[in-house]
Amino acid sequence: MAVARVDRVHIKKGFSVDEAVRCLLEHTLPGKVEQVLLQKAAQRVLAEDFYSPFQMPPFRRAAMDGYALHAAFTQTASPGNPIRLIVTGEVQAGAGEIAWHTGSGSRPLINEQLTAVRIFTGAPVPNGFDAVIRQEEIQSPPSLHGQQSDAATWGMSQIQINQPVQLGKNIAEAGEDIAENSLVIKKGTMLGSKEMAILASFGQEHASVVAQPVVAVIPVGDELLLPGQPLQPNRIYDANGFAVEAFLQEQGASVIRSLPIKDDAKVIAMAIKLAAEQADLVITTGGISVGDYDCVAHAADCLGFEPLFTKVMMRPGPHSSAFINQGKLLISLSGNPGACYTGLVLLVKPIVKHGMGLDGSEAEWKQAILMDDVDKPSPYPRYIRAFVWMEQGEWRVRPLPNDKSGNIAAFAGANALAAIPSEGLQAGRQAAFLSLT
Known part of the structure; x- marks a missing residue:
C-alpha cells in the first residue's frame, strides 16, 4: 500500500467521519502488483483483468x-x-x-x-x-x-x-461455457473459491495480485499485560492489540503486532520509527487523548510526522488522529475497546480496502427502524454497537445495553454499528446502520 504525498495546506483539526475518510484515501494509493503461486492467491485482489487463454470446455x-x-x-x-x-x-x-x-x-x-x-x-x-x-x-x-x-x-x-x-x-460442446480470449474475471476482484476454480481450470500456476498492505500495530499503555501473564492489581490485559490484528487480517492485510509499550514518548517514538520502517501503515491504540500520560502525538511530532487531523467528530473515539511522514501513515486510535473498534470500522477499513485495490471508500449504510430511544445528548454523532435483524420485510435495530466505550460485553451481541445524531433519536424513527458481519 503506497501513500501519496501530503498537500501542505492548512490542517483542519476537527473532521467529520466522511472528511476523515476522504483525507486518508487521498493519501493512500493501491499497492504494487506481484505474482504469487495460485495456492497463495485466495483472498487476494486480482491486479489485472483475466482473459481466457483457450475455450472452455476445450473439447466436446x-x-x-x-x-x-x-x-x-x-x-x-x-x-x-x-x-x-x-x-x-x-x-x-x-x-x-x-x-x-x-x-x-x-x-x-x-x-x-x-x-x-x-x-x-x-x-x-x-x-x-x-x-x-x-x-x-x-x-x-x-x-x-x-x-x-x-x-x-x-x-x-x-x-x-x-x-x-x-x-x-x-x-x-467445446467453447459453450467460455470462448477463447473472453474477459472472465475483472481487475479488482477478491479471489474467492469461485475465482480460484476458474483460474485453476485454465491452468494458471500464478496470479497477478495487489500486494497486501503491511500494517504495524502498537498497543500503548502502562496498564497493559499480555494474555498468559498473571493478572496484577490495577492492570488489564491487552485486548486492542489482538482485536486490531484480527480485524486487519479479516480485511486481507498482513499484520505486525508489537508487544504493549509504556506511556513514554521516547519509547513510543522508537516503536513507531521501527514500525514505519517495516510497514505501509502504523496503527497505535491508546495514549492519544488529552491526559498527562497520553504521549503518542508528541512522539509522532518528534519523529517529524505532520498531522492530517487530530479530532474526528464522532463518539466514541473523538481523539482519533492521523499523521504522515515521508510517505508513511500513522493512525492513532483510542485505547478504549469500543472506541478503538469504531475507529477500525469507520476509518481504517476503507483505506486498507483501498490499499488492496478495492473500492472501500463507500460504507454500505442501510436504514432500519430504531427499537429503543437513544436520547443521551452528545456533541457529536454517536456510533453505537447494536443488533440488527429483518422482520416483516424491514430492518430493525436495537442498541445494546451498557455500550460504554470502555466496555467489552457489547462485542458479543453486536452485529452492527448504529449511527445516532448528536441530538438523539426516538424509537420508531429510521436509523442508519453498518453491518459488522
Missing part, C-alpha cells in the same frame, strides 16, 4: 455417465418399438481414444449407427456420435431366443432404448 465432452450414440437412429424408439444398440467400446475421462470391446482391440466392422459407446462424465465424445443417453435411461434387452446377433459374434453387450434421444443431449 460427456456431461453424464451413459452411452454415446447417434441421435437420428433413435427417433423411432418407443416402449413398443425399442431400439437395440451394440456397445462397441468405452471412453473414460482423460482418455485419448475409444477402448474397443474386441479381442484384437480394433474397431469392429459393424454399421456405426447400430452402435453405442460406454462413456463417462468428462470424457471426450468420439467423432460421429452426437448425443449421450444417461445410463439410468437404458435397459438390457431381453433374450434373443437363440438367435445369433452381431453383438454375440463380437462378444459385446447390447443396450435397449425405449425413447428418442435429442441431438446434442448431455454433451457439453
Whole structure:
C-alpha cells in the first residue's frame, strides 16, 4: 500500500467521519502488483483483468455417465418399438481414444449407427456420435431366443432404448461455457473459491495480485499485560492489540503486532520509527487523548510526522488522529475497546480496502427502524454497537445495553454499528446502520 504525498495546506483539526475518510484515501494509493503461486492467491485482489487463454470446455465432452450414440437412429424408439444398440467400446475421462470391446482391440466392422459407446462424465465424445443417453435411461434387452446377433459374434453387450434421444443431449460442446480470449474475471476482484476454480481450470500456476498492505500495530499503555501473564492489581490485559490484528487480517492485510509499550514518548517514538520502517501503515491504540500520560502525538511530532487531523467528530473515539511522514501513515486510535473498534470500522477499513485495490471508500449504510430511544445528548454523532435483524420485510435495530466505550460485553451481541445524531433519536424513527458481519 503506497501513500501519496501530503498537500501542505492548512490542517483542519476537527473532521467529520466522511472528511476523515476522504483525507486518508487521498493519501493512500493501491499497492504494487506481484505474482504469487495460485495456492497463495485466495483472498487476494486480482491486479489485472483475466482473459481466457483457450475455450472452455476445450473439447466436446460427456456431461453424464451413459452411452454415446447417434441421435437420428433413435427417433423411432418407443416402449413398443425399442431400439437395440451394440456397445462397441468405452471412453473414460482423460482418455485419448475409444477402448474397443474386441479381442484384437480394433474397431469392429459393424454399421456405426447400430452402435453405442460406454462413456463417462468428462470424457471426450468420439467423432460421429452426437448425443449421450444417461445410463439410468437404458435397459438390457431381453433374450434373443437363440438367435445369433452381431453383438454375440463380437462378444459385446447390447443396450435397449425405449425413447428418442435429442441431438446434442448431455454433451457439453467445446467453447459453450467460455470462448477463447473472453474477459472472465475483472481487475479488482477478491479471489474467492469461485475465482480460484476458474483460474485453476485454465491452468494458471500464478496470479497477478495487489500486494497486501503491511500494517504495524502498537498497543500503548502502562496498564497493559499480555494474555498468559498473571493478572496484577490495577492492570488489564491487552485486548486492542489482538482485536486490531484480527480485524486487519479479516480485511486481507498482513499484520505486525508489537508487544504493549509504556506511556513514554521516547519509547513510543522508537516503536513507531521501527514500525514505519517495516510497514505501509502504523496503527497505535491508546495514549492519544488529552491526559498527562497520553504521549503518542508528541512522539509522532518528534519523529517529524505532520498531522492530517487530530479530532474526528464522532463518539466514541473523538481523539482519533492521523499523521504522515515521508510517505508513511500513522493512525492513532483510542485505547478504549469500543472506541478503538469504531475507529477500525469507520476509518481504517476503507483505506486498507483501498490499499488492496478495492473500492472501500463507500460504507454500505442501510436504514432500519430504531427499537429503543437513544436520547443521551452528545456533541457529536454517536456510533453505537447494536443488533440488527429483518422482520416483516424491514430492518430493525436495537442498541445494546451498557455500550460504554470502555466496555467489552457489547462485542458479543453486536452485529452492527448504529449511527445516532448528536441530538438523539426516538424509537420508531429510521436509523442508519453498518453491518459488522
